[in-house]
Amino acid sequence: MSGTARLLLEWFRTRQRDVPGRNESDPYRVWVAEVMAQQTRISTVIPYYESFLERFPDVETLAASSLDDVLKAWEGLGYYGRARNLHRAAGEVRERYGGRLPEDADALRSLPGIGAYTAGAIASIAFGKPEPAVDGNVRRVLSRLYDLENPTPGCLDALSRDLIAEAGGAAGPLNQALMDLGSSVCTARAPDCDECPIARHCLALQSGTVALRPVRRRRPPLPHQDIAAALVWRGPQLLIARRPEDGLLGGLWEFPGGKVETGETPAEAARREVLEELGIEVEIVGEVAEVQHAYSHFRITLHLFHARWIEGDPAISESRAGSPRWVLPGELARYAFPAANQAVIRRLVGGEERAPESPGPA
C-alpha cells in the first residue's frame, strides 16, 4: 500500500461532519442528498434535505406525488431540472425496479438526473460497490495530488480506482474522504496544505503548482436584461402562469411578463407581454418593485407592476404560457416561484401588498 489511501481513510475516520446522505443506510436518502448536492453548497442543501425527506420519505411517495408538489419542495434550491428528473426517475424506479434503487452503477446511470458522479456516489456509499465518484472536489484533489493540468474524466476515473484498490475496495469511505478533503482542506482558493494528511504525497505541492491546479477558464461578463411583469388583479384575485417545463426555471410559476424591448418602457412591456402571452387587456396602474437578480450566465432587473384586468379570459385564450389561473394572494404560498419573486410573494401572502383601489378585507 502506497500509504495515500490509508492516510485518507485514517483522516476521514476522525472526521465527524454533518453531511446529508452520509452515515445513511437508505439508498433513497443517499440519492436525494447527492442530487441536491449537485453544484450546490452543503450548507444550502441541509434544510431542504430534511424537509424534502419528511414530505417525500420514500420512492413510492415521491413517484405518486405531483411535479408541482416536488417543485414546491425544491423552491429556491435552483437547477429545477434536478427536481423534474428526480420525480421522473422515481417513477422509473417504481416501474422497473419495484421501488428499490438498482445497485449497479450503469443501471443507476441510466436514470434521469443520475450522471457518472451521482451513480458512483450512490453505488459506493449506499451499496459498497468499488466505484469512483469524481465531483469537482475530487477532480481538484487528484489534479493537485498528481500535478495534472487538465485531466480527462477517464484519467480521474482510473486514478480513483487505483486508490479504491489500495483502500481494499472501501470505495464509500475513500470517495467521501476525497470529497471531504477537497471541501475543507484542499479548497479552490485557499488550500490549507499544513493540515493536509497527504501533503507528503502531493506532487503539486512539491512543484509549487497547487494554486494552478486545476486550470480554470475565464468567463465573459454577465449580460444584463430588463424584465417586466404584472400583478394582474381581477377583484381580489391575481393572475399567475406556469412556465414551460423545458428551459430556465422550467415548471415554476410566475407573474406574466417578459423582456423589455428597446424603445419601450417597462410598463409598456408588461402590458404588451400580458396581451401577447395570455390574450388579455390590462391597464398598468402602479409600480410594485424593482428587483435585481443574478443568474449564472446573465443578470436581470425585474420590473413588477400592479395592473387592472380589463378584458379577456386567459383560460380560453391561445396562451404560450401554460395553465394560467386566478388565485388569491394567500394561495401564492402553494406555488413554486423563482427566487427573484420571493420578496414580493411574501408581501402579497402577508397582505402587505394589495390590489390598488381594492376594497380590502371585509
Next chain:
DNA sequence: AACTCGGGGCA
C-alpha cells in the same frame, strides 16, 4: 466540446 441550467456565499 460547448452550452444551458439557479442560487447563494465569499474574498
Next chain:
DNA sequence: TGCCCAGAGTT
C-alpha cells in the same frame, strides 16, 4: 463584482 460550488442533459 467575479468565482465557485459533492453535475447532468442536450446538441
